[in-house]
Amino acid sequence: MASSPNLTIDSGTPLADATEYRTVIGSLQYLSFTRPDIAFVVNRLSKFMHKPTDKHWQAAKHVLRYLAGTKSHGIFLRSDGTLTIHAFSDADWGRAHNTYISTNAYIIYFGASPISWSSKKQRSVSRSSTEAEYRAVANAASELRWICSLLSEMGIVLPVAPVLYCDNVGATYLCANPVFHTRTKHIAINYHFVREFIQAGVLRVTHVSRTDQLADALTKPLRRPQFQELTSKIGVRV
Structure with a gap:
């Protein structure tokens, strides 16, 4: 997520149809179960589900571009880890x-x-x-x-x-x-x-x-x- 400007509920112009935004964010919520690197941005964008704007939608597409470039990334669970x-x-x-x-x-x-x-x-x-x-x-x-x-x-x-x-x-x-x-x-x-x-x-x-x-x-x-x-x-x- 871009470090500036700070997104708020009033940022941008409200979307005429918020269905696509809500669908994307809903999918990202499931993906964040295995990708801690997007946990913050998904939490932030979920706050605008009831009234998303074009700025929120741009931020959501920014996340999708990041994921498209990191499809091979994930968490490696080691079998030889210490019991701590x-x-x-x-x-x-x-x-x-x-x-x-x-x-x-x-x-x-x-x-x-x-x-x-x-x-x-x-x-x-x-x-x-x-x-x-x-x-x-x-x-x-x-x-x-x-x-x-x-x-x-x-x-x-x-x-x-x-x-x-x-x-x-x-x-x-x-x-x-x-x-x-x-x-x-x-x-x-x-x-x-x-x-x-x-x-x-x-x-x-x-x-x-x-x-x-x-x-x-x-x-x-x-x-x-x-x-x-x-x-x-x-x-x-x-």
Whole structure:
């Protein structure tokens, strides 16, 4: 997706017939189950399904051209991977200038292979970047817990607790700090949800530099070089 201009519901002229747009986006939603590199753009374009414009349609065709040029790309699931789970969690704070609702994203790896990812809007406006990032951590922690429960039912025992990487220092400190500050009461549910897992020793939240944050490609449109680099690091390859 082009990094600029920022698409909104009012961008462009409404389409006389939105059937083709909705059909394409509906198909792309299924394709994003196996292509994490298009997760963000599919989530963004899905927001305009009720009233698409010519600008939205141009962005959708841009995705189709990208897919036509990367038909051989996919995810390689290794059979010799280690029995470890780690994840990257990120949030783009208030980028949607019409609503200022942040975008959550996470990518979860089993060994070196990505097995689960998500890119979606948060339910409400976050009042700080730390709050937005912490909500993303809670969202990823919920998916991690489900995956660990599934592995447990299959008789697979993980040698170490899953690690969740977050590039926000404030959110990382909030996970590690057992003191619940009054200024964070508005995120109480997410706080206690994550803290319960950390105190039980079934999850570790670790800081990662912004340059190593693989989930960044699932929160915002990036310039071509950065997008291609992150796509390769995520695990989408020829």
